[in-house]
Amino acid sequence: MRPxxxxxxxxxxxxxxxxxxxxxxxxxxxxLPGCEAALAALQQNGFLLVLVSNQSAIGxxxxxxxxxxxxxxxxxxxxxxxxxxxxxxxYCPHAPEEGCTCRKPAPGMLLQAARELxxxxxxxxxxxxxxxxxxxxxxxxxxxxxxxxDPKLHPVMSRVRPDYIATDWQEVLRxxxxxxxxx
Numbered sequence: 001m002r003p004x005x006x007x008x009x010x011x012x013x014x015x016x017x018x019x020x021x022x023x024x025x026x027x028x029x030x031x032l033p034g035c036e037a038a039l040a041a042l043q044q045n046g047f048l049l050v051l052v053s054n055q056s057a058i059g060x061x062x063x064x065x066x067x068x069x070x071x072x073x074x075x076x077x078x079x080x081x082x083x084x085x086x087x088x089x090x091y092c093p094h095a096p097e098e099g100c101t102c103r104k105p106a107p108g109m110l111l112q113a114a115r116e117l118x119x120x121x122x123x124x125x126x127x128x129x130x131x132x133x134x135x136x137x138x139x140x141x142x143x144x145x146x147x148x149x150d151p152k153l154h155p156v157m158s159r160v161r162p163d164y165i166a167t168d169w170q171e172v173l174r175x176x177x178x179x180x181x182x183x
Contacts, residue, residue, distance in 0.1 A: 007087070007119045008042050008176065009110055009137065011128035012053035015147055017075060019129070022057040024067040026074035034169035036082035041173055043084060047124075048117060051089035052109040054132070059095030068093075088113055104128075105135035105160075110142065125176055131160045143179065145172055 013019040018030045039049055057063040068091060076086060090109040092102040102108035114121050126137030127145045137144035138160070146162035147169070166172045 005048055005117060005119050006046060007048040007050050007113065007117065007124040008039075009050050009052050009113070009124065009126040009140075009142065010039075011104075011126075011130070011133045012051055012075070014129035015127055015133075016051075022062055023071050024057075024063045026070045029071055029074040029078065031075075031078050032169065036079060036084055038169040038173040039079065039084045040082055042176065045177060047176075048087040048119065049084070050110075050113045050117070050119075051086050051091075052104065052113070052126075052136070053089075053091050054104050055091045055093055056095050056103070058093035059098060065093065088117060105132040105139065107136050107140035110136060110140035114140070125179075127172060134162045135160045145175060147172060 010016055013023070016032060016035055018032065020028050023029060043049060055068050058065060058068060072089060079086065090102070090113055092100065092104070092109060094100040094103050096103065100106070100108070102112070110121065110126065113119060121141040124142045125145060126133060126140070126142045127147055128134060128137070129147050134144045134146055144162045144164070146165045148165065149167060164175045166175060
């Protein structure tokens with residue numbers, strides 16, 4: 001059977017929450033403005049919400065899995081306060097030099113989610129704040145959105161061009177809902 005579900009794949013740090021550089025304390029978790037309302041609208045429009053996040057600080061020994069789980073728990077709790085539920089979360093714990101297939105820009109987390117959740121990648125989107133996020137989305141076959149406060153200050157390598165650049169979550173939502181991919 002052909003996958004038929006649409007998903008929005010979400011990077012975590014700098015996309016859903018403020019990027020504080022390897023958070024280990026749940027009190028450091030702050031949602032980016034407007035993300036909860038946009039995610040609620042996406043969920044209401046039938047999109048699965050799937051977190052895909054590199055957490056190389058685990059592989060580097062800077063944080064442990066418990067720290068990442070507590071930070072994730074706080075994220076889940078903050079989203080739940082707004083009626084938003086993640087359908088799945090995938091974390092890559094490997095350091096960059098380990099050469100795994102799950103660390104973005106590799107598409108491993110997205111491909112695993114697609115298999116497990118029966119997601120049509122061509123009808124799905126990836127939202128991230130770094131070139132590696134965008135490359136992973138392209139390699140998986142998704143449409144991609146670079147979320148950055150000032151697109152002029154964010155150099156995106158010419159070989160990794162997002163399908164869309166948004167400066168806030170309202171723009172992200174508008175782009176996805178008007179794209180009609182796989183609708």
